[in-house]
Amino acid sequence: MRPTIPILVLLFLVPFPVFAQAQNTPSAARTEAVGAHVGNSVFLIEAEIDRLNDRKEVLNRRKSHLEQSRLTLDSELNKLEKVKAEIERINQQYISINASFLKLKRAEPAPAPPAPATKAAPAPEAAPAAIDDNENPVPAPPVVSDNDSIMERIEIDARTLARDIFEQSDGLSKIDVRIGTLSESIAQILAKEQGMSIPNRVQRESLSRAMPESYSWSPRERVKMTLSETDYAVQRLERNHRRVDGDGARLKARITGLLTSTGDELQTTERELNQFVRDLSEANQDASKQKGIDNLLNWAIIGMIIAMVAIYFSLLLFKQDLADAIIEQGTLLELMSMGFLMLTVIILGTGRLLTVESLAALLGTISGYIFGRRTSEQDEGEGTH
Secondary structure (H helix, E strand, O other), rough: OOOOHHHHHHHHOOHHHHHHHHOHHHHHHHOOOOOOOHHOOHHHHHHHHHHHHHHHHHHHHHHHHHHHHHHHHHHHHHHHHHHHHHHHHHHHHHHHHHHHHHHHHOOOOOOOOOOOOOOOOOOOOOOOOOOOOOOOOOOOOOOOOHHHHHEEEEEEEEEEEEHHHHHHHHHHHHHHHHHHHHHHHHHHHHHHHOOOOOOOOOOOOOOOOOOOOOOOHHHHHHHHHHHHHHHHHHHHHHHHHHHHHHHHHHHHHHHHHHHHHHHHHHHHHHHHHHHHHHHHHHHHHHHHHHHHHHHHHHHHHHHHHHHHHHHHHHHHHHOHHHHHHHHOOOOOHHHHHHHHHHHHHHHHHHHHOOOHHHHHHHHHHHHHHHHHHHHHHHHHHHOOO
């Protein structure tokens, strides 16, 4: 029997332990599970981790800004509630002052019609009174009626009420500006995340108005004009309060929604980041194992080369006619070719350039060739005998 078959079997079995260890590593069993979307590359996994860390930092910064904005907005909404209470007080006080003015107006007597002009007889001339040098005449104080006193008090209350309205309008204007600033800051930070910038909005118009002028009219006319302006100012203050309150409610709902979506996105990012960290740890472990396999592979390749060289020089140990037959029949060429083929299969297999199915097919083909050749040679030998 030719010595080809045992030598080929020996060449097949020499690298088999190394190849089997490479295929039984955890990395080979879960090539698709570990970092399949990044090609199982440590470099790409690290790049993805850096991206997720940057995204996590952006989300945390946004969350912190939104939480701070919500606290500031809650403070402004509390102030807005106080303004609402003050508006109700001002409204009640205005109703009371206006009722007092109308009551006083109704209580005033109607002016008497002018008396008809008649020609009166001339009065007799009175004798001149004696002048007392010791008397100093004192002018009598002007007579102030109760109605004038009440009108004066109503005017003072109306002016005080107008000043309260001015103060509340000024406070409401400041709240409006702060709410607008919060809305702008949120829009700015969201635009900045997208790499955009938005211009600052036009500054809002102040909601406060100047104090009503003090007219140089009669007390009644002054109070009437002051109450008319106060009525308009109260209505305007109520309209502005409703608008600012609506803006604050919408901004609070928006902040709440953004906090919810940011929290969900942050949790998703955390899960992805943890998964990639695990993938990176497993990939590093696989790389360490692969390094050990590569060291064994180097020794296996060196051993196969030595084995092929030894086979070539082993011809010197054979009889001359047998060595000539091995060379003439191409047996040595087959051995060398099979050796290099096995080296190629080992390199491709351990480098994971071939799938498990392709590798199994190649090994099956090589094994079938070796053992099929042995069977055919045995059949030929029996036919010859």
